[in-house]
Amino acid sequence: xxxxxxxxxxxxxxxxxxxxxxxxxxxxxxxxxxxxxxxxxxxxxxxxxxxxxxxxxxxxxxxxxxxxxxxxxxxxxxxxxxxxxxxxxxxxxxxxxxxxxxxxxxxxxxxxxxxxxxxxxxxxxxxxxxxxxxxxxxxxxxxxxxxxxxxxxxxxxxxxxxxxxxxxxxxxxxxxxxxxxxxxxxxxxxxxxxxxxxxxxxxxxxxxxxxxxxxxxxxxxxxxxxxxxxxxxxxxxxxxxxxxxxxxxxxxxxxxxxxxxxxxxxxxxxxxxxxxxxxxxxxxxxxxxxxxxxxxxxxxxxxxxxxxxxxxxxxxxxxxxxxxxxxxxxxxxxxxxxx
Amino acid sequence: xxxxxxxxxxxxxxxxxxxxxxxxxxxxxxxxxxxxxxxxxxxxxxxxxxxxxxxxxxxxxxxxxxxxxxxxxxxxxxxxxxxxxxxxxxxxxxxxxxxxxxxxxxxxxxxxxxxxxxxxxxxxxxxxxxxxxxxxxxxxxxxxxxxxxxxxxxxxxxxxxxxxxxxxxxxxxxxxxxxxxxxxxxxxxxxxxxxxxxxxxxxxxxxxxxxxxxxxxxxxxxxxxxxxxxxxxxxxxxxxxxxxxxxxxxxxxxxxxxxxxxxxxxxxxxxxxxxxxxxxxxxxxxxxxxxxxxxxxxxxxxxxxxxxxxxxxxxxxxxxxxxxxxxxxxxxxxxxxxx
Numbered sequence: 001x002x003x004x005x006x007x008x009x010x011x012x013x014x015x016x017x018x019x020x021x022x023x024x025x026x027x028x029x030x031x032x033x034x035x036x037x038x039x040x041x042x043x044x045x046x047x048x049x050x051x052x053x054x055x056x057x058x059x060x061x062x063x064x065x066x067x068x069x070x071x072x073x074x075x076x077x078x079x080x081x082x083x084x085x086x087x088x089x090x091x092x093x094x095x096x097x098x099x100x101x102x103x104x105x106x107x108x109x110x111x112x113x114x115x116x117x118x119x120x121x122x123x124x125x126x127x128x129x130x131x132x133x134x135x136x137x138x139x140x141x142x143x144x145x146x147x148x149x150x151x152x153x154x155x156x157x158x159x160x161x162x163x164x165x166x167x168x169x170x171x172x173x174x175x176x177x178x179x180x181x182x183x184x185x186x187x188x189x190x191x192x193x194x195x196x197x198x199x200x201x202x203x204x205x206x207x208x209x210x211x212x213x214x215x216x217x218x219x220x221x222x223x224x225x226x227x228x229x230x231x232x233x234x235x236x237x238x239x240x241x242x243x244x245x246x247x248x249x250x251x252x253x254x255x256x257x258x259x260x261x262x263x264x265x266x267x268x269x270x271x272x273x274x275x276x277x278x279x280x281x282x283x284x285x286x287x288x289x290x291x292x293x294x295x296x297x298x299x300x301x302x303x304x305x306x307x308x309x310x311x312x313x314x315x316x317x318x319x320x321x322x323x324x325x326x327x328x329x330x331x332x333x334x335x336x337x338x339x
Numbered sequence: 340x341x342x343x344x345x346x347x348x349x350x351x352x353x354x355x356x357x358x359x360x361x362x363x364x365x366x367x368x369x370x371x372x373x374x375x376x377x378x379x380x381x382x383x384x385x386x387x388x389x390x391x392x393x394x395x396x397x398x399x400x401x402x403x404x405x406x407x408x409x410x411x412x413x414x415x416x417x418x419x420x421x422x423x424x425x426x427x428x429x430x431x432x433x434x435x436x437x438x439x440x441x442x443x444x445x446x447x448x449x450x451x452x453x454x455x456x457x458x459x460x461x462x463x464x465x466x467x468x469x470x471x472x473x474x475x476x477x478x479x480x481x482x483x484x485x486x487x488x489x490x491x492x493x494x495x496x497x498x499x500x501x502x503x504x505x506x507x508x509x510x511x512x513x514x515x516x517x518x519x520x521x522x523x524x525x526x527x528x529x530x531x532x533x534x535x536x537x538x539x540x541x542x543x544x545x546x547x548x549x550x551x552x553x554x555x556x557x558x559x560x561x562x563x564x565x566x567x568x569x570x571x572x573x574x575x576x577x578x579x580x581x582x583x584x585x586x587x588x589x590x591x592x593x594x595x596x597x598x599x600x601x602x603x604x605x606x607x608x609x610x611x612x613x614x615x616x617x618x619x620x621x622x623x624x625x626x627x628x629x630x631x632x633x634x635x636x637x638x639x640x641x642x643x644x645x646x647x648x649x650x651x652x653x654x655x656x657x658x659x660x661x662x663x664x665x666x667x668x669x670x671x672x673x674x675x676x677x678x
Binding site: 004013036043056063068069095097136137145156286 | 343344349382386395396398434440442443444477479489491495497500507532534535627
């Protein structure tokens with residue numbers, strides 16, 4: 001195919017084959033015994049795990065957004081896969097799902113096997129950390145779509161839950177405590193605004209060290225989106241969480257109401273939120289109103305759990321992570337209120 | 340949010356909300372009774388359909404590739420969703436799966452609610468034609484990633500099959516007939532090369548009428564990728580197909596071997612292939628070798644079925660579509676051979 005017309009049109013099947021060879025062994029390390037087919041078949045077979053009486057599937061799909069631009073700027077491509085996986089895991093875990101398998105979509109203008117290998121390494125690491133199989137994906141070379149050295153990635157997750165144990169939030173009631181778990185940083189939200197402030201307004205480079213952050217701009221902005229499945233799965237299994245919300249785009253204000261009953265409000269006490277230095281830095285240097293900051297960013301809390309006071313001690317004993325009691329559920333109208 | 344900093348950074352949550360409002364009702368029309376949650380929850384719940392003894396899930400993921408550029412050039416955005424859905428359906432149907440549900444990823448630089456509505460209309464139409472639910476998706480606004488008016492889309496499909504009825508190709512044996520079903524055109528493969536020939540080499544515009552094609556360039560290049568599920572599902576149910584291959588990127592030569600046993604070759608008789616006018620046009624005007632054409636394009640056959648001679652009459656009676664006996668399985672080495 002060296003001098004083929006297809007290659008002249010910008011598509012290099014040989015480089016694609018090289019990339020597939022590189023990622024085959026990485027991907028296989030994620031396979032659980034429920035994966036029934038290997039790489040190369042059109043679709044991938046996955047058996048429904050044993051032990052469920054009335055299982056339901058819970059699926060979601062997401063991207064990493066413009067956090068990818070930071071990967072391009074730093075040349076670090078082996079963490080965005082973890083961001084993608086962990087974001088997707090959190091999105092189905094808030095409904096009580098155990099993650100089963102993951103598929104990825106990687107699109108680029110010109111395919112470099114080494115970059116694909118880095119991306120897939122991150123995906124595989126994320127999958128393994130969540131006990132999940134990376135069962136397939138699509139690698140699309142699309143000349144003229146993406147700038148040189150750039151790409152986009154999306155992920156698709158499928159999990160499973162016992163139908164009568166799905167977390168819908170309907171068990172949430174006035175008096176429940178709102179427990180927040182720390183985020184690592186921006187996770188995967190608010191990057192268009194954060195990049196504007198860091199790189200355009202302040203003219204910083206990814207390698208610049210920022211005292212307030214204790215690291216370089218690139219290090220701060222590539223901090224990996226945390227998966228809360230490993231630290232919260234035991235508490236979910238015990239049935240002592242009444243509802244969970246993943247704090248993504250839209251912040252507390254948009255995400256918590258998604259799981260609230262019609263007659264409940266979530267009262268968030270701002271002085272209880274462990275606001276991370278990066279958000280203080282962005283608010284100050286970006287001249288952002290506090291209200292907008294709470295709508296765009298997670299502010300330092302990546303996941304909230306609503307827990308009845310009678311279960312709180314058991315919750316604390318099961319959760320091996322720093323937790324913050326940031327608010328309480330009150331009678332209301334399905335709103336999150338910052339006080 | 341009119342004057343928000345986030346909007347100034349290129350992200351408009353209000354336009355996203357508008358787009359979500361527009362697509363809500365469209366998406367709901369695709370829901371089968373197995374969809375247990377509506378739009379707005381973090382993940383979507385789907386119950387495993389009744390009637391399966393030992394069900395396995397079959398999943399796949401794909402994009403539309405640079406066919407999207409033709410959508411941008413023509414301003415027609417309501418067909419690429421069908422391309423995406425049908426491509427994904429075929430990829431899992433070749434293993435005997437019944438399509439269950441679909442999720443989409445739509446990424447763009449600047450979000451226009453009307454364009455998103457068109458894309459999702461196509462996705463919903465494709466889903467309904469395949470008896471499948473469009474249960475969720477991600478709409479990502481990524482300033483600086485995509486050129487003005489451009490976007491990328493990816494799809495994730497999940498289907499189900501009875502474990503002992505999964506089509507692996509292992510039943511294929513020497514003497515089986517290779518039956519091809521017509522494609523509508525390029526489907527979703529070879530677009531980088533085709534666009535180069537039409538638009539760069541020949542300098543044609545999407546509105547130019549081409550006598551050899553009997554339509555405009557835009558009409559030809561937007562012909563919808565066909566789903567073979569509706570026309571072949573009865574034959575699959577009857578168990579009279581020994582193996583199927585979806586003819587996508589890589590053509591006959593790469594795709595048929597994926598389902599062949601180690602000791603079988605697929606002998607394709609070129610004079611039996613109903614080569615579509617668009618491929619003759621591309622070969623002639625693009626100065627492409629026949630060998631490369633068969634590796635890049637489907638040439639007019641979008642799906643092949645391997646069928647035992649004793650089942651062929653029943654196959655013909657069950658398949659309500661034009662079929663072409665394009666070859667035969669012989670003893671060999673897992674290769675597709677053009678003669």
